[in-house]
Every structure is written in structure tokens, then in C-alpha cells.
Amino acid sequence: QAQLVESGGGLVQPGGSLRLSCVASGSIFSIYVMGWYRQAPGKQRELVARITRDGSTNYADSVKGRCSISRDNVKNTVYLQMNSLKPEDTAVYYCNRSPPLNSWGQGTQVTVAS
Numbered sequence: 564q565a566q567l568v569e570s571g572g573g574l575v576q577p578g579g580s581l582r583l584s585c586v587a588s589g590s591i592f593s594i595y596v597m598g599w600y601r602q603a604p605g606k607q608r609e610l611v612a613r614i615t616r617d618g619s620t621n622y623a624d625s626v627k628g629r630c631s632i633s634r635d636n637v638k639n640t641v642y643l644q645m646n647s648l649k650p651e652d653t654a655v656y657y658c659n660r661s662p663p664l665n666s667w668g669q670g671t672q673v674t675v676a677s
Contacts, residue, residue, distance in 0.1 A: 565590040572671030583643040585658030593636035598661035601654035
């Protein structure tokens with residue numbers, strides 16, 4: 564069973580940057596499409612970025628131009644570089660396959676506030 568461990572979140576001022584990391588284990592990471600998701604308080608979890616095994620990417624309109632997803636298939640790690648952060652980016656961020664497995668990691672909290 565896949566295990567997903569997210570890290571890199573924190574408190575950042577508007578306009579700041581963060582780099583999130585997710586280490587995946589327990590499955591053949593490199594063959595799967597991976598995604599970063601987020602869930603803000605009172606809202607449904609949403610997909611913000613996804614990356615295929617060969618590096619093709621897609622982004623939600625809300626983060627397009629501000630975020631960049633990447634992966635290292637040797638380290639079984641997927642990254643999300645977030646720039647020009649806005650208060651509305653505040654959420655718990657998760658990684659998972661795309662489409663996602665039923666099992667989720669603990670996520671990493673991103674809070675954007677001055």
C-alpha cells in the first residue's frame with residue numbers, strides 16, 4: 564500500500580514562496596501520474612497540479628503561472644513550488660496519485676497571512 568508523506572508547509576506572507584515535498588513509498592512511484600491537492604476549511608479537496616510520469620504538467624486556473632510541479636522518480640518524490648502566494652492559497656496540501664487513492668497522507672499546512 565502506498566504511503567505518502569508531505570512536508571514543507573508553513574506560515575508565509577502574501578507574495579512569498581514555499582516549496583512542498585512529498586515522498587511516496589510502497590508502490591512503483593515512477594509509473595503513476597501524481598498530483599498535489601489542497602483542502603481549505605469548509606471546502607472540498609481540489610486538485611491544483613498534476614504531473615505525468617514523463618513530466619507533462621497541468622494546473623488549476625487558480626494557481627496557473629504561480630506554481631510549478633516537478634518530480635524525481637529516483638527519489639520517489641514530487642514537489643510543488645509555490646510563488647506569489649495569496650491568502651486564498653491557505654489550505655492543507657496533500658499529494659496523491661491522479662486520480663487519487665483512497666488513502667491520504669497527513670498533509671502539510673500552508674497559511675498565507677500578513
